[in-house]
Amino acid sequence: MTTAELKNIKASKVVDARGVSCPGPIMAAKKAIADVKVGEIMEILATDSGSQKDIPAWAKKMGHEFLGVIEEAGYWKLYVKRMK
Template sequence: MSELQNIKADKVVDARGTSCPGPILAAKKSIAEIEPGQVMEVLASDAGTKKDLPAWCKKTGHEFMGMLEDAGDIKLYIKRMK
């Protein structure tokens, strides 16, 4: 997980304070704003996002790189694949 702390995201999406499906909708909208191969960081506070976002990545063909948690904030990393 230490490699996640060193990732410089190409785009940061702040979906804190929203509950499902807010973080997924924010990720879906924002993934189109980066190029394939680039990394997006999604900030969330809803615990459901920890399982919803990896499932969304699997369904859409993007790579879920992992997540970090810090004092209730969740940082999830996605690499755009197509």
């Protein structure tokens, strides 16, 4: 997805993992995905740079779709679509 498309996403769940180092953001995402219905999108806010590779890898492993990442001032927004 393009950055413009990502900015227009309305996530059904937002996980704020800013200020938490690895593996905090991925653990928060694993816990929160249970609250997201199939087809809905979860947004993860993270300051840990490792999240940029950890979240997409976790999403793929779990059968979800990683939509992309947007860099904000001091943190990233990562988007995952629940697929099952």
